[in-house]
Amino acid sequence: MTASDPHYSAPRPRGSSLAGKAYWAMVQRVTVIAGAIDVGYIFLFAWLGASTLAWINVLSVLLYAAAYGLIGRKQNTLALLLIWFEVMAHAAIGSLLIGWDSGFHYFLLLFIPAIVVANSRGFSAPIVLGLLLYYLGLKAVCDQWGPLTPLPGAELRTVFWVHVCLVFAMSASIAAFYRRAILSAERSLVEQAQTDALTGLRNRTGFQSQASEALARSQALGESVAVLLGDVDHFKQFNDRHGHEAGDRVLIHVARTLQTHARGGDLLARWGGEEFLLLMPGCTQAQAEAAAERIRQAVVGTQIPIDGAEVPLSLSLGVACLGPEESLQSGISRADRALYDSKHAGRNRVTLALPLAVPA
């Protein structure tokens, strides 16, 4: 693989588009559920002898089917308007025909969380206020003129209980949807905060959040742990000569090379600008030195094609094997001093850190 490989592109930020897709997938599921509920209503109202309401539910099923199709064709706004129209008209006609006590109006309340949470354009307050006015207006109209086709008491109570149960179930599932969306956004933010956007490796924060635990585990098992610090040679010169974008491609290339050589349990991070850190649990000094040498050779063996010419590249490395109770910070400092020695000895080499000084 070369640095000009298409795989070298930096990872894209995640999150926002997924939330949008998840929202519309949820709305599409709602059209199916609402349509199915309305099919149930057709039978319920036919059985209760409220044939007008049964026919209105036939219309509602058709509207939900149309909204489902519109979302499938990405005409989301139109679908949403259709759903709004269906719920508002259904609540109004139902309340007027069989009375406010039927509980048809409760369905209007389901819009409140959806308006507040999903409205990204800052129009929530006026829309909720409009809904409140519609709600109160409907109550006033029902008090004045309804019910136009009243149902006997027992049947009305049945409709009321069905509505209350449905509104509870729908409120709970809307809340569950938003909870899942929040948790997923939180996970994505944590991941972004711990990931280096250029190389896709862990950044310092991501490394530190996992490294202490990995080190403690290995030290508890009595395993040796090594740290390897690598730094691209003359990178400033490279940037100055070939430009920052070419420099970025080099960093991505080095990151991929390190990833290829890291083992399953190793933790790899971009430690600084052109500096990379590899924590190798269960790795002896000899194994770590051999791994560092393989990485150095892999990097030096690469010719990065820049502006039509092959540009050489090299990496200096420092390796430290941690003492049984040595802290990660101390191990990294020793690896850093070893890396500094590599640079001073002429670069493109691996240097082993001095052993940890034993207190007298």
Ligand SMILES: Nc1nc2c(ncn2[C@@H]2O[C@H](COP(=O)(O)OP(=O)(O)OP(=O)(O)O)[C@@H](O)[C@H]2O)c(=O)[nH]1
């Ligand atoms: N392209 C690019 N350059 C970066 C990035 N982060 C840091 N750098 C550059 O890396 C260079 C590091 O330069 P120095 O610390 O002097 O190191 P060097 O030139 O590699 O010299 P030696 O390490 O001594 O071999 C600076 O020019 C930074 O601007 C990055 O994300 N992309």
